[in-house]
């Protein structure tokens with residue numbers, strides 16, 4: 001468990017340094033089951049910082065966001081360090097961004113958080129309905145202790161945690177400059193049984209499933225915008241010249257979007273599940289991501305986001321690579 005006082009003192013110490021420009025963390029929202037991301041630029045803001053099982057967002061997406069306002073003429077861009085609080089899955093995104101040279105190791109200070117899981121707001125909503133105040137949630141052994149609209153609730157962790165947490169292989173950060181709590185035990189092993197279950201279906205049933213799901217897509221691009229690995233300055237799906245994918249939301253264009261995205265994330269997706277979490281029409285996007293992850297692990301013995309020195313999968317070649325799929 002992260003001690004809030006220790007966290008806030010560490011954040012203050014970091015923000016008082018001359019070489020740090022901002023700290024990415026979480027604070028209580030105005031209401032709801034998920035903490036709000038916080039970009040803190042001044043040590044006076046650290047008292048808002050917290051970590052508990054409501055801290056769901058993968059903050060690594062913010063590192064690569066460009067500052068929106070143009071740098072005023074005559075001024076230099078602020079290239080000082082970004083400090084970031086990172087759970088296990090968030091730290092994998094940082095490692096993969098580093099492997100892709102999105103920025104340098106000296107550009108970030110990683111405050112690592114051993115993590116016992118975060119709650120799924122959809123599951124929590126089904127259990128508790130709408131809430132009008134911010135929810136607090138702590139893991140204690142196999143239990144989650146929540147404060148919902150002023151009332152204490154105790155539930156089995158498995159009932160409320162996000163699916164990714166139930167199979168998390170890296171609850172402890174794979175990279176950090178300082179750990180904010182003691183390391184935790186893995187909750188369960190990941191045997192990719194979800195992928196195997198899906199694969200058992202016939203080809204026709206799988207097509208029918210994706211047809212149904214992709215037909216719902218409204219192409220809001222929230223899945224792309226929230227993804228820590230979707231940080232290209234220009235994106236193939238929004239380019240107009242040339243226009244690779246039309247904007248109409250018919251099944252053909254939607255399928256093209258999702259297949260392009262899945263390929264672009266092969267060997268890069270670190271399974272943070274943010275894309276699926278934010279989808280407004282509940283498309284189970286992890287179905288594709290998990291299949292790709294399982295395949296590259298089996299075929300190339302490669303796992304993204306665990307080794308910052310590793311060559312990115314699609315930028316490296318090994319003569320022993322399997323090649324049955326090459327026509």
Ligand code: SF4
Nearest residue numbers: 088089115117165168
């Ligand atoms: S996937 Fe692992 S590191 Fe990420 S929130 Fe769940 S338990 Fe924590």
Ligand code: SF4
Nearest residue numbers: 217218220221223279
């Ligand atoms: S978030 Fe959902 S609806 Fe929006 S583009 Fe992605 S899949 Fe489609």
Ligand code: SF4
Nearest residue numbers: 227269270272273275
């Ligand atoms: S595709 Fe989804 S699960 Fe994979 S890194 Fe992006 S947001 Fe996370």
